[in-house]
Amino acid sequence: MGIIKAAKVVFDYLKYSEEGQEPEVNRAIDGVDLDIAEGQFIAILGHNGSGKSTLAKHMNALLVPTEGTLWVDSLDTAEDDDVWKIRQKAGMVFQNPDNQIIGTVVEEDVGFGPENIGVPTDEIWQRVEDALTKTGMISYRKHSPNKLSGGQKQRVAIAGVVAMKPKCIILDEPTAMLDPNGRKEVLAAVRELNEKEGVTVILITHYMEEVILADKVYVMDSGRIVMQGTPREIFSQVDTLKKYRLDVPQVTLLADELKKAGVDIPSGILTIEELVNALCQSN
Amino acid sequence: MLRDITIGQYYPAKSVLHRLDPRVKFVGTLVYIISLFIFNSWIGYLISALFLAVMVKISTVPLKFIVKGLKAIVVLLLISMFFNAIFTPGHVVFQVWIIKITEEGLILAAKIGIRLILLIIGASLMTLTTTPNQLTDGLERLMKPLNKIHVPVHEIAMLMSIALRFIPILMEETDKIMKAQIARGADFESGNLIRKVKNMVPLLVPLFISAFRRANDLAMAMEARCYHGGDGRTQMKPLIYKKRDAAAYAVLALYLAIAIAMRVIGI
Numbered sequence A: 001m002g003i004i005k006a007a008k009v010v011f012d013y014l015k016y017s018e019e020g021q022e023p024e025v026n027r028a029i030d031g032v033d034l035d036i037a038e039g040q041f042i043a044i045l046g047h048n049g050s051g052k053s054t055l056a057k058h059m060n061a062l063l064v065p066t067e068g069t070l071w072v073d074s075l076d077t078a079e080d081d082d083v084w085k086i087r088q089k090a091g092m093v094f095q096n097p098d099n100q101i102i103g104t105v106v107e108e109d110v111g112f113g114p115e116n117i118g119v120p121t122d123e124i125w126q127r128v129e130d131a132l133t134k135t136g137m138i139s140y141r142k143h144s145p146n147k148l149s150g151g152q153k154q155r156v157a158i159a160g161v162v163a164m165k166p167k168c169i170i171l172d173e174p175t176a177m178l179d180p181n182g183r184k185e186v187l188a189a190v191r192e193l194n195e196k197e198g199v200t201v202i203l204i205t206h207y208m209e210e211v212i213l214a215d216k217v218y219v220m221d222s223g224r225i226v227m228q229g230t231p232r233e234i235f236s237q238v239d240t241l242k243k244y245r246l247d248v249p250q251v252t253l254l255a256d257e258l259k260k261a262g263v264d265i266p267s268g269i270l271t272i273e274e275l276v277n278a279l280c281q282s283n
Numbered sequence B: 001m002l003r004d005i006t007i008g009q010y011y012p013a014k015s016v017l018h019r020l021d022p023r024v025k026f027v028g029t030l031v032y033i034i035s036l037f038i039f040n041s042w043i044g045y046l047i048s049a050l051f052l053a054v055m056v057k058i059s060t061v062p063l064k065f066i067v068k069g070l071k072a073i074v075v076l077l078l079i080s081m082f083f084n085a086i087f088t089p090g091h092v093v094f095q096v097w098i099i100k101i102t103e104e105g106l107i108l109a110a111k112i113g114i115r116l117i118l119l120i121i122g123a124s125l126m127t128l129t130t131t132p133n134q135l136t137d138g139l140e141r142l143m144k145p146l147n148k149i150h151v152p153v154h155e156i157a158m159l160m161s162i163a164l165r166f167i168p169i170l171m172e173e174t175d176k177i178m179k180a181q182i183a184r185g186a187d188f189e190s191g192n193l194i195r196k197v198k199n200m201v202p203l204l205v206p207l208f209i210s211a212f213r214r215a216n217d218l219a220m221a222m223e224a225r226c227y228h229g230g231d232g233r234t235q236m237k238p239l240i241y242k243k244r245d246a247a248a249y250a251v252l253a254l255y256l257a258i259a260i261a262m263r264v265i266g267i
Ligand SMILES: Nc1ncnc2c1ncn2[C@@H]1O[C@H](COP(=O)(O)OP(=O)(O)OP(=O)(O)O)[C@@H](O)[C@H]1O
Pocket: A013, A014, A015, A027, A028, A046, A047, A048, A049, A050, A051, A052, A053, A054, A055
């Protein structure tokens, strides 16, 4: 069993439309099966409202499935007694950097998680230093988070999760509110954690260049997982992706059009370099 | 304008004052406030002003930064001084219509003004030199005995520290919304009081909505990081008294003793 496994997970929520009326049952997640192996870099794509955030919250026991079961490192998230263990194993980084930093000094914020799980004082200091070094924020340890850039704030948030020594980090559109530079910084930090520390990464994103690096991509639509595979497999199906209202990288789109027009190149081209090579070879 | 409020903001530096135990600073601030009400003479005020000046000097927080925080209370200050000046009976200095300004009133107003200014500077010096986290740790430890009578001490402390952390963020947001609406022709300056209050509505609504959303997000982020109240929680920076804290307590005791002694012998 992988680090995160879901079996037929369904999540219903009640939607109150008008006063006094019976609430309507809406399905945000609809029969999701997942099996994520430890150490992988996973990307989850999907149009707005497709249930990505809802699924992410399940992986951290912030939400519990209405039907079906979700296991984090073999622990059932519906089991009340294991909630804190699960949240320690599967850390979560959210979209808005301002709304997830609790401390008023960078190092105090990073220490917040370890404090909550009862780590002894000396070890907290070690972990904080370690986590800030890994995310490249050690020189800002005494700074106020308010004065950092968006990318730096997100790296502090990541450090806050890293300090809890999780096996898995779930990032829900961590770069959505950042400029291109901030996006690069955050992504580099995440990749380093994945490659050097072997932390499983589950990245929810709208940016295709972030998806290309993933080991595996899941595409969600109306609460279901509708596509899965390597980035190349996914991006070779341009028409299906368009059906799910997803952006396709421009190179991939161009390559696809060229292919349709009869140029002899492989499908699922992801980078400009690849396209150049393919074009050179096709002649 | 809103950014000028420095109460509740932390000014990072490495002074002795910054390194003191927050409990000392909290008790110190309390002692200082009490002393302001014990002192009742110009000499007394001079002593408390000097004491504060020395503390500010030690803190290495630039005076400009502290004075900026006073701007926010100027109105409050003027109002309380004004009412003290006109409602104190005594020797009339001059009279406009039925408003009598008395000598006693003027003196009282000046005293109130001095007290308030010193009080605000004193209190903001505490928050400027103590991170909200330390401050709440300190409060939590000081109030711990109240836990026995079921006061949720840890929760109150956490609540305060979060409020303090979000003050600057909400200020900035207010500023932003204000500017956005001024750019669309909103007017927050002119008109009478009722008009002004009415004009604030389009400012407050988005502010409240965003504050609620933030609170929601933050609660989730805290839960995701295993926050579950004070039980079983350890501390990254546990409070341990050092020698300098004992020295600071001694200075405070001396200061308070002087205040009381002066009051007793009537200077
Ligand atoms: N508790 C709830 N109350 C109301 N609506 C909900 C609730 N939970 C989920 N939803 C709805 O479920 C759907 C899935 O939401 P979710 O936030 O998971 O989407 P998402 O894929 O993360 O979208 P986005 O890209 O905008 O972040 C949305 O239509 C959302 O409005």
